[in-house]
Amino acid sequence: MFKNYLKIAWRNLTKNKQQTIINLLGLTMGTLSCLAILLYVFAQLGYDEHHDNADGLFRVETIIERDGQQPYESSTSSPPIAFALKEDFPEVQEATRVVLTDVFYSMLMRAADSEDSYYESRVYMADSTFFKVFDFKFLEGDKKTALDQPNSVVLSSSLADKLFGEKDVLNKAIIWGSGDGALTLTVKGVFDEKAQKSHLNPNYLVSMGTPGMGTFVQNFDNFATNNFVYSYVKLAPNVNASQLEDKLPGFIQVRASEDLKSAGMGNKILELQKVKDIHLYSEGRNNQLDKVSDITFLYFLLSLAFFIQLVACVNFINLSTARASKRAREIGVRKVVGAGKNSLMGQFLGESVLLSLFAMFISIPIVILLLPLINDLTQESLTYLHLYQWQIIVLLLTIGVVTGLAAGIYPAIILSSIKPVRALKSAAILPSGSGNFRKALVVFQFVVSIGLVATVIIISQQFKFAQTKDLGYKKDNLIALRIGTEDASSKFESLKSSFLNIPGVTSVASGNYAPSEMILADNGFYLPGGNSENRTVVKRNGVSDGYFKTMGIPLVKGRDFTAADTVDQIIVNEATLKAFDIKLENALSSTLIQGTDEETFEMRIIGVVADYHFASLREEIQPLFLHKETEPNWLFLKTNTDNYASLIAGMEDQWKSTVSNVPFDYRFVDKEVERLYDEEKRLGLISVAFTFLAIFISCLGLFGLISYVTEQKKKEIGIRKVLGASVHSVVQMLTKDFVKLVLVAFLIASPIAYLLMSKWLQGFTYRIEIEWWVFVLSGGFALVITLLTVGMQSLRSAVANPVKSLRTE
Template sequence: MLKNYIKIAWRNLLKNKQQTIINLLGLTLGTVSCLIILLYVFAQLGYDKHHNEAESIYRVETIIERNGQDGFDSATSSPPIAFALKEDFAEVEEATRVVLTDVFYSTLIRAANSTNAYYEPRVYMADSTFFKVFEFKFLEGDVKTALDEPNAVVLSSYLSDKLFGSKSPLGEAIIWGSGDDALTLTVKGVYDETAYKSHLNPNYIVSMGTPGMGTFVQNFPSFATNNFVYSYVKLTANSSGLGLQNKMPQFMEDRGAQDLKDAGMSNKRLELKKVTDIHLYSASRKNQLDRVSSSSYLYFLLSLAFFIQLVACINFINLSTARASKRAREIGVRKVVGAGKNALMRQFLGESLLLSIFAMLISIPIVFLLLPLVNDLTQESLSYVNLYQWQIVVILISIGVVTGLASGIYPAIVLSSIKPVKALKSSAILQSGSGTFRKVLVVFQFVVSISLVSTVIIIGQQFKYAQTKDLGYQKDNLLALRIGTEDASSKFESLKTSFLNVPGVLSVSSGNYAPSEIVLADNGFYLPGGNKESKTVVKRNGVSDGYFNTMGIELLKGRDFNVADTVDQIIVNEATLKVFNIDIEKALSVTLVQSYGDEIDELKIIGVVKDYHFASLKEEIQPLFLHKETEPNWLFIKVNTENYGQLLQSIEQQWKSTINNIPFDYRFVDKEIDKLYEEEKRLGLISVGFTILAIFISCLGLFGLISFVAEQKKKEIGVRKVLGASVQSVVKLLTKNFIKLVLIAFVVASPIAYYFISRWLEGFTYRIEIKWWVFLISGAFALMITILTVGLQSLKSAVVNPVKSLRSE
């Protein structure tokens, strides 16, 4: 019986080639989309799942309240907190800390027996307990003792190969830093950085016992300030993260009340974030250790996959029910000879399942071929191995079965319900009920298409807005050159003089932070005579004189720095004046006070600059003060040239003639700023790609429907033409109903799209306004696609010689 069902299904698929090709192509494209999105989603869901007892590991995060409002919201915390939690609570089995050192200063690294030094990013300092909490795949060395000693370092396999080639690095010395601050580290291990997916992404790890930043962290006592440490705790097997979370307020009261008072903080809350949730559920938290994604981003992609597959299923339903009359006699005969309704339903469901399984099988090699493109777009490393995950295999089979059933169930019910007497009398089409349902499904397809087009337009506008918005400084033609060492900093004036002699260089300045870098440094201030326990946090950046001219930042009041200025003289932005309620006309007579314990410092405002975006547009401009810096981390060069290759070569020559054995490390500021919006750019590109797919699948369905309608009305069209009907009137006859459906879909889709796009834009502090014409363009686009698809096929039918359609009458 099963063999007979399959044989009949196969014959029917071959008999209706056009319908089969349209359905198969639509279902295949839908399945390919689903499979690609599922591969990416599973990759994102896999972060930090590999750690031993991962569900028991938490990161300690910080929210600092000042003046009743959240003034600091960070993934970091103060140095002593992690191990104090272990001391105070039996449920904390282990604790560890991480410091991302290259946020504070750039560090050179080289093999001790080599002169080739490199700036390598993502430098961690970590406690000896780091590998007791987190799982890393060691290629060499003892994971249990790798960070036990001071001056120990563990390298990624990438860095090991770069520094030592194929030679084993164990026991080898590397030089970390330069000049008097250089340290000699001993390699204690090598790990495979590609083995797992984690929010922890170090290039190399230095033991926390190493002098300098490490000893500072180990000895720093305050529970209130210096919230730059990434703190982690691992709980015992039967402990609850929520239970520990509820004890945090009392913990801060017992341990940090005096520290908070000395620092002028009204309140500091600690929150626990499960390590497996960090990658997808902490995008709103500032100062992340590495790039994180967003769960809403994945939900959007999954929704895209669902709707694309649904559109393909709708095509199948529409075409199958529309062609019911073609099988009416077959159904009538089979019922007369004894076929029951259930048997017929099984037959029609079998046809749709067979087609769905074909689509599933075809989609697998297509996905193989598309993986390089997908990896390039998503910055992932997906491979054919990912397709063999049992979850993917189960879901793929489920997609095939569910799609087949979903596509076939309604046509099976409709077709199996045809009365044999009516079917054998004539091949009349099913009555209006099925026609109404088909119209509803077509409207739904257009709703999806119009919504997706609107979304793509808005995403593109927001991305363009981020690229073109006035940031308050001139990012174009601006080079950022990493200074990075004390020796290079001490030669800043010599570098500045030599660079100014290079043709095309307009001005040179320096600062501690490059645009797009996270500004972690800050100070707590209050006005003279104010309450020091109600300080306001102000971000801090050290710069040299000429900084504002080089960056193109407008000075609204006062003056720039000069050679005689000290760190007690500061320039503030407008946001600082606003938060302290200072009139700009009186700003130059104001001093800001900072204190810690009994120490009090007064900083005099000598200038006010216009607000500029020193962080992402996702964040509101924060209060900022700038002070004179004599040992900057970055050198900024404003240029004007038609030949960047020659300019960079000349600048590099001047660099090498002034500084030896330090890499020439530069970047274009505008390119670095664009990187802040990589996720939005990827979202836009993915949205465009899948929107085109959804529209294409919809067009396939329209093409199939209008082909059938034209065939059904072939004789009517012939009669009309014989009686004098024009080609235009025939085309209008066939297209007007579809145009009405587009207009209905436009009315339905516009408010739905507006709601969801508005929600997405809420993630940006600075964002575009949604214009009404966006939806009008989307509707017009859908209308144009419909007219092209339906109109061309209608025109083809309208120009047919009526003799051909009427000769059998």
């Protein structure tokens, strides 16, 4: 019986080739989209689930509340908090801290027996308890003791290979830093960074007891300030994290109230975030360690996959029900000879499931071939091995079967319900409401298409806005060159002079932070005569004279730095004046006080610059002051040339002749700023790709449907033409119903897309306004696509010779 069903299914599929190809192509495109999206989504899941007692691992995060200001939410906390929690609460089994040193200084590193130095990112200083909290697969060394001693380092396997080029690297020496401040580190372990997925994603870890930043963190005992440490706690089994979190306000009151008062800070709140949730649920939290994703983005992608697959199912339903009359006689004959309704439903469902599973198998090699393109779109490193995850296999089979059942259930019910007498007499065989149902399905396709087109336009507009918005400085033709070492920093003036002699370089300056870099440095200030306990935090950046000219930042009051200026002379942005309620005309006679009542420092304002975006457009411009810096971290070169290859080569020659054993590390500022919006760019590209897939599938369905409609009406068209109807009137007759459906879909899709995209845009402090023409354009695009798809097929029928369609009568 089953074999017979398969034979009949196969014969019917091969007999109706056009319908089969359209359905197969649509289902394949839908399944391909689902598979590609599932691969990406699964790559974003499972972060930090491999740790022992992963459900009991939490990051201690900070919310700082100040009067009249937005609460500042950070993934970091003050240095002493983690171990104080362990000391005060028996619920805390272990604690550890990490410091991302990339933010504070760039450290050169090299193997002790090599002259090749490197800048390496994702460098952490970590407590000796780090590997008691987090599990990493060690290839060499003992993770229990790897970070116990000062000057110890644990390397990722890729970095170990880069530095030493061999497997056995335990107890080998590494030179960390340069000049008099260089340290010799001993390799105490190597871990496999590819074994598990973690939000930490370290490249190498240095023991916290190592002199410098590590010992500063260990000795710092203020619970209010210096919130730059990533603190983690491991709770004892069966501890309720919410109950522990309820105790944290009391902890802050006891431990930090005096420090908060002395620092002039408002309320400080501690929260516990489950480590497993960091990668997907960190929206709104500043100062993330590494690139994180967003669960909302994954929901969007899964919804996109669902609707694309649904559009493919709609095509199948439309074409199957529209062509029901083609199988009427077959059904009538089978019912006459004893076939029951259930057996017929099984037959038709089997055909749709067979087609869906066939589409599933076709989609797999296509996805493998498209993996390079998918990786470009998603910025991931997916391989064909990701297809072998049992979850992917189960989901793919489920999609194949469910899609086949969903696409085939309605046609199966309709076809199996046909009365044999009506079928054999060639009477009307479909229920009266089936035509309206098909129209509703076509409207649904248009709603999805119009909504996706509007979404793509709005996302593209926001991304373009972020790229083209005036940031307050000129990012184009600006090169940032990492200085990195004290030796290079001390030669700034020599480097500046040599770079200015290179054709194409118009100005040179320096600073501690490059544009797009996260600025963690800040100071608390208050006005003379004010309350030192109610200070305002102002971000800090050290720069050289000529910085504002090079960066293209306009001075709205006062002057630039000169060689004679000292560190107590500062230039502030307009946001700082607003924060302290200082009028612009009074700015140059104003001072800000830093410190406590026992020891204060008076900072004199000598200039005011226009507000500029030194962070992402997702964040509001914060108060900032700039001071004179003699040992900067970055050189900035303003250029004017069409030959960047020659300019970069000249820069590298000058660099190597002035600074020895320091890599020539440069970047174009506009590209670095663009990276701040990688998520939006990725979202835009993915949306565009899958929107075109959805539209293509819809067009396939329209093509198949209008082909059937014109075939059904070919005799009517022939009679109309014989009676004098024009080609235009025939085309109009065939297309007008579809145009009406587009208009209905437009009225449904526009408000839905508006509401969804308005909510998405709320995540940006600086954003576009959604304009009415976006939806008109989306509806117009759908209308044009419809007219092209339907009109071309209609035109073929309209210009056909009527004799051919009537001669059989």
